[in-house]
Amino acid sequence: MPKGYWIGRVDVRDADAYKNYVAKNGIAFAEYGGRFLVRGGAFEAVKGAARARNVVIEFPSYQAALDCWNSPAYQEALAAQKGGADVDLIVIEGYDGPQPGEG
């Protein structure tokens, strides 16, 4: 079964409010088996628009990834952000099929 992912790109405008969000969102991720594959690492914006703060979070399944977003724990964390950030976030299903060069 393919995994599920959050791909999130954020520009923080209110660090104080955003801090409250980060303090709380870990609880939701842990509950739904979320693991950070990317967490704000060095990057080059080689094409198109980019935001400052980028994450990729892996979940055991697409459903788990969606459930985490919809969970009371996560929505509560989100509320703590108070709109203090510009966010582009998608929840997306992973790919299990063959790779280029494979059978």
Add this chain to the structure above:
Amino acid sequence: MPLLPAIEASAATLFAEAGAPLPEPTATMPPEALDLCRASGTLWIAADAADTPVGFLAAGELDGFLHVHELSVARAHQRRRLGTALMAAAIDFGRWAFVPAMTLTTDRVLAWNKPFYAKLGFVELTIAGLPPGHAARHANEIAAGLDPARRCVMAKVL
């Protein structure tokens, strides 16, 4: 998770041998407290090649700062920079989470206490100027029998 209290107890033997034993009873962090840190994403565990836990750092929010409740490396695995690696992970998280500073309490004299943290950029705070949560934490440590002449609180701005 169940292995963590044993790691903390093992790490504590270093204090006894340096003539500064931790007060009896040498209570290790209770499992519920460790679980709280884990659920919040502020528990870091160092493991050996066999993936067995040999060290951990448990932190939590205190007065708006990220406070290190406990940093322990099992005796047999000390002096291999595991403590430094655990602190680096916590500092990295603190920066990611917009935490203004990390804090901890430690001993002024022991070589692996204040001097270790000073190398990581921690400075000692005056006891009189501590915010309420830290003041209470410090007072509890003194009440538990730790030497007030040696016990200090340090902070690192992130």
